[in-house]
Amino acid sequence: MTLLRYWINASLDGFIADAEGRFDWSEPDAEVHAFYNEQERAIGTHLYGRRLYETMSYWETAHEQPEQSPVEEEYGRIWRAADKVVYSRTLTEVGTARTELVRGFDAGDVARRKERADRDMSIGGAELAAVALRAGLVDEVGLVVHPVVVGGGTPALAPGLRLDLALDEERRLPGGLVFLRYRVRH
Numbered sequence: 001m002t003l004l005r006y007w008i009n010a011s012l013d014g015f016i017a018d019a020e021g022r023f024d025w026s027e028p029d030a031e032v033h034a035f036y037n038e039q040e041r042a043i044g045t046h047l048y049g050r051r052l053y054e055t056m057s058y059w060e061t062a063h064e065q066p067e068q069s070p071v072e073e074e075y076g077r078i079w080r081a082a083d084k085v086v087y088s089r090t091l092t093e094v095g096t097a098r099t100e101l102v103r104g105f106d107a108g109d110v111a112r113r114k115e116r117a118d119r120d121m122s123i124g125g126a127e128l129a130a131v132a133l134r135a136g137l138v139d140e141v142g143l144v145v146h147p148v149v150v151g152g153g154t155p156a157l158a159p160g161l162r163l164d165l166a167l168d169e170e171r172r173l174p175g176g177l178v179f180l181r182y183r184v185r186h
Contacts, residue, residue, distance in 0.1 A: 001117070002114050002117040002119065002120055002121060003120045003121070003139040003140050004047075004110070004113075004114055004120070004121045004122070004123055004132065004137050004138050004139050004140070005043070005120060005121070005122045005123070005138070005140040005141075005142060006109060006122070006123050006124070006132070006133065006140070006141050006142070007039065007122060007124075007130045007140075007141075007143075007144070007155050007181075008096075008124070008126070008129075008139050008142070008143060008144070009023065009026035009143075009144045009146060010102070010143050010144070010145055010146065010148045010156040011025065011026075011128075011145075011146055011148050011149060012145060012146065012147060012148060012149050012161065013149045013150060013151065013174050014155055014156050014157065015150050015152065015153040015155055015156065016118070016126055016153070016154050016155070016156050016168060017151040017153045017154040018151070018152065018153040018174050018181055019150070019151070019152045019153045020153075021153070021154070022118065025146055025148045025150070026144075026146055029174060029175060030069060030104075030175050031173070031174045032144075032174055032175065033069075033071045033072065034071050035074060035173060035179070036075065036146060037071060037075050037078060038075050039142075040075065040078045040079065040082075041078055042119060042120045043082055043119065043120055043121065043122045044082060044083060044117055044118065044119025044120065044121065045082060045083040045084070045085060045113065045117060045119070045121045045122075046084045046085070046122050046123075046124060047087070047110065047121060047122065047123040047124070047128065048084060048085070048086050048087070048114055048123075048124050048125055048128070049086075049087055049088070049124070049125025049126075049127055049128035049130075050087070050090060050091055050122045050125075050139060051086035051125060051185055052125040052128075053084065053086040053088070053091075053094070053099075053125075056079065056124075057094075057095060057096050059075065059076045059079040059080065060079075060080065060095070060096040060097070062075075062076045062079075063076045080098070081095075081098075082095065082098065083098045083099075083100070084096060084098060084099040084100070085099075085100050085102055085113075086099060086100070086102065087102050087103075087104065087105050088101065088102075088129055089103055089183065093140055095131070103132050105128065105132070107132070107135040107137060109130075110132065110135075110137050111137060114137070117137035123138065126154055126156060126157075126158065127154065127158075128156035130157075130161060133157075133158070133161055133163065133184075134158075134161065136186055138184055139183065139184055139186075140168075140182065140184065141157075141165060141178070141181075141182045142164070142179065142180065142181045142182070143156065143180045143182075144173065144178075144179050145177065145178045145179075145180065146176075146177055147175070147176035147177065151179075155165050162184075163184055163186070165182035165183065165184060165185065165186040166182060166183045166185055167169045167180065167181075167182055168181045169181040
Protein backbone atom coordinates (compact mmCIF):
# COMPACT_ATOMS: atom_id res chain seq x y z
CA MET A 1 0.00 0.00 0.00
CA THR A 2 1.25 3.45 -0.90
CA LEU A 3 1.85 5.75 2.06
CA LEU A 4 1.40 9.50 2.21
CA ARG A 5 4.17 10.81 4.45
CA TYR A 6 4.50 14.16 6.19
CA TRP A 7 8.12 14.47 7.27
CA ILE A 8 9.47 17.72 8.59
CA ASN A 9 12.39 19.32 10.40
CA ALA A 10 11.27 20.84 13.69
CA SER A 11 12.81 22.76 16.54
CA LEU A 12 12.52 21.22 19.99
CA ASP A 13 9.59 23.56 20.64
CA GLY A 14 7.79 22.34 17.51
CA PHE A 15 8.42 24.96 14.82
CA ILE A 16 9.63 24.52 11.23
CA ALA A 17 10.67 28.16 10.91
CA ASP A 18 11.17 30.93 13.45
CA ALA A 19 9.06 34.09 13.71
CA GLU A 20 11.10 35.73 10.90
CA GLY A 21 10.65 32.70 8.63
CA ARG A 22 14.24 31.49 9.07
CA PHE A 23 15.06 27.80 9.20
CA ASP A 24 18.86 27.98 8.82
CA TRP A 25 19.16 26.08 12.10
CA SER A 26 17.94 22.97 10.27
CA GLU A 27 20.64 22.87 7.58
CA PRO A 28 21.97 19.29 7.58
CA ASP A 29 25.56 18.18 7.69
CA ALA A 30 26.70 15.52 5.20
CA GLU A 31 25.74 12.57 7.40
CA VAL A 32 22.24 13.90 8.11
CA HIS A 33 21.83 14.81 4.44
CA ALA A 34 22.68 11.20 3.54
CA PHE A 35 19.90 10.09 5.93
CA TYR A 36 17.48 12.42 4.10
CA ASN A 37 18.61 11.02 0.75
CA GLU A 38 17.91 7.47 1.91
CA GLN A 39 14.39 8.43 2.99
CA GLU A 40 13.67 10.35 -0.23
CA ARG A 41 14.51 7.37 -2.45
CA ALA A 42 11.16 5.80 -1.56
CA ILE A 43 9.17 8.86 -2.69
CA GLY A 44 7.65 8.85 -6.16
CA THR A 45 5.57 12.03 -5.82
CA HIS A 46 5.91 15.16 -3.68
CA LEU A 47 2.82 17.22 -2.89
CA TYR A 48 3.87 20.79 -2.11
CA GLY A 49 2.37 24.05 -1.05
CA ARG A 50 3.64 27.08 -2.96
CA ARG A 51 6.22 28.31 -0.45
CA LEU A 52 7.85 24.92 0.06
CA TYR A 53 7.85 24.28 -3.69
CA GLU A 54 9.62 27.59 -4.27
CA THR A 55 12.25 26.58 -1.71
CA MET A 56 12.66 23.05 -3.06
CA SER A 57 12.84 24.15 -6.71
CA TYR A 58 16.46 25.05 -5.96
CA TRP A 59 17.22 21.35 -6.53
CA GLU A 60 16.19 21.59 -10.20
CA THR A 61 19.46 23.36 -11.03
CA ALA A 62 21.53 22.77 -7.89
CA HIS A 63 23.83 20.41 -9.80
CA GLU A 64 24.92 23.40 -11.91
CA GLN A 65 26.19 25.25 -8.83
CA PRO A 66 29.89 25.06 -8.01
CA GLU A 67 31.03 23.25 -4.91
CA GLN A 68 28.09 20.87 -4.58
CA SER A 69 29.02 18.02 -2.27
CA PRO A 70 28.44 14.45 -3.48
CA VAL A 71 25.55 14.03 -1.02
CA GLU A 72 23.91 17.23 -2.33
CA GLU A 73 24.38 16.11 -5.94
CA GLU A 74 22.74 12.80 -5.05
CA TYR A 75 19.81 14.56 -3.37
CA GLY A 76 19.30 16.70 -6.46
CA ARG A 77 19.16 13.59 -8.68
CA ILE A 78 16.64 11.94 -6.35
CA TRP A 79 14.49 15.10 -6.24
CA ARG A 80 14.53 15.64 -10.01
CA ALA A 81 13.50 12.01 -10.60
CA ALA A 82 10.33 12.38 -8.52
CA ASP A 83 7.03 13.85 -9.68
CA LYS A 84 5.87 17.06 -8.03
CA VAL A 85 2.35 18.43 -7.55
CA VAL A 86 2.18 22.07 -6.46
CA TYR A 87 -1.00 23.43 -4.88
CA SER A 88 -1.23 27.16 -5.44
CA ARG A 89 -3.86 29.73 -6.27
CA THR A 90 -1.21 32.39 -7.01
CA LEU A 91 1.41 30.69 -9.20
CA THR A 92 0.74 30.93 -12.93
CA GLU A 93 3.38 28.38 -13.92
CA VAL A 94 6.02 26.07 -12.50
CA GLY A 95 9.65 26.08 -13.53
CA THR A 96 10.66 22.51 -12.81
CA ALA A 97 10.34 19.29 -14.78
CA ARG A 98 7.90 16.55 -13.75
CA THR A 99 5.74 19.17 -12.01
CA GLU A 100 1.99 19.70 -12.16
CA LEU A 101 0.30 22.90 -10.95
CA VAL A 102 -3.06 22.37 -9.22
CA ARG A 103 -5.23 25.32 -8.17
CA GLY A 104 -6.81 23.84 -5.05
CA PHE A 105 -6.43 20.90 -2.73
CA ASP A 106 -9.02 18.18 -3.32
CA ALA A 107 -8.96 15.31 -0.83
CA GLY A 108 -10.64 12.96 -3.33
CA ASP A 109 -8.01 13.72 -5.95
CA VAL A 110 -5.20 13.03 -3.47
CA ALA A 111 -6.85 9.76 -2.42
CA ARG A 112 -7.04 8.71 -6.09
CA ARG A 113 -3.38 9.64 -6.61
CA LYS A 114 -2.47 7.44 -3.62
CA GLU A 115 -4.46 4.52 -5.06
CA ARG A 116 -2.70 4.82 -8.45
CA ALA A 117 0.81 5.40 -7.08
CA ASP A 118 3.37 2.64 -7.15
CA ARG A 119 5.72 4.43 -4.74
CA ASP A 120 5.13 6.38 -1.54
CA MET A 121 4.15 10.04 -1.65
CA SER A 122 5.17 12.94 0.56
CA ILE A 123 3.31 16.09 1.48
CA GLY A 124 5.10 19.24 2.49
CA GLY A 125 4.25 22.68 3.65
CA ALA A 126 2.70 22.97 7.09
CA GLU A 127 -0.60 24.45 5.88
CA LEU A 128 -1.06 21.91 3.09
CA ALA A 129 -0.11 19.05 5.39
CA ALA A 130 -2.62 20.25 7.99
CA VAL A 131 -5.43 20.04 5.43
CA ALA A 132 -4.37 16.52 4.43
CA LEU A 133 -3.97 15.45 8.06
CA ARG A 134 -7.46 16.72 8.89
CA ALA A 135 -8.82 14.87 5.85
CA GLY A 136 -7.32 11.60 7.12
CA LEU A 137 -5.04 11.19 4.09
CA VAL A 138 -1.64 11.15 5.83
CA ASP A 139 -0.35 7.76 6.92
CA GLU A 140 2.95 8.71 8.50
CA VAL A 141 4.37 11.70 10.38
CA GLY A 142 8.14 11.95 10.64
CA LEU A 143 9.90 14.60 12.70
CA VAL A 144 13.59 15.38 12.69
CA VAL A 145 13.86 17.25 15.96
CA HIS A 146 16.72 19.75 16.13
CA PRO A 147 18.34 20.78 19.42
CA VAL A 148 17.21 24.39 19.19
CA VAL A 149 14.35 26.37 20.68
CA VAL A 150 13.17 29.19 18.40
CA GLY A 151 10.38 30.58 20.57
CA GLY A 152 7.70 30.86 17.91
CA GLY A 153 7.06 30.85 14.19
CA THR A 154 5.46 28.31 11.87
CA PRO A 155 4.30 25.25 13.81
CA ALA A 156 5.15 21.81 12.43
CA LEU A 157 1.69 20.60 13.36
CA ALA A 158 -1.36 22.83 13.18
CA PRO A 159 -2.90 24.10 16.41
CA GLY A 160 -6.12 22.27 17.21
CA LEU A 161 -5.15 19.20 15.19
CA ARG A 162 -5.85 15.90 16.96
CA LEU A 163 -3.97 12.80 15.79
CA ASP A 164 -3.60 9.39 17.38
CA LEU A 165 -0.13 8.11 16.55
CA ALA A 166 1.94 4.96 17.04
CA LEU A 167 5.72 5.28 17.25
CA ASP A 168 7.32 3.10 14.56
CA GLU A 169 10.91 4.32 14.68
CA GLU A 170 13.23 6.51 16.68
CA ARG A 171 16.81 7.19 15.75
CA ARG A 172 19.56 9.44 17.01
CA LEU A 173 21.27 11.44 14.29
CA PRO A 174 24.53 13.42 14.42
CA GLY A 175 24.54 16.82 16.05
CA GLY A 176 21.99 15.91 18.70
CA LEU A 177 19.12 15.46 16.23
CA VAL A 178 16.45 12.84 16.84
CA PHE A 179 14.28 11.27 14.14
CA LEU A 180 10.80 10.13 15.18
CA ARG A 181 8.53 8.27 12.75
CA TYR A 182 4.89 7.80 13.67
CA ARG A 183 2.11 5.86 11.98
CA VAL A 184 -1.20 7.70 11.98
CA ARG A 185 -3.93 5.57 13.52
CA HIS A 186 -6.94 6.03 11.25
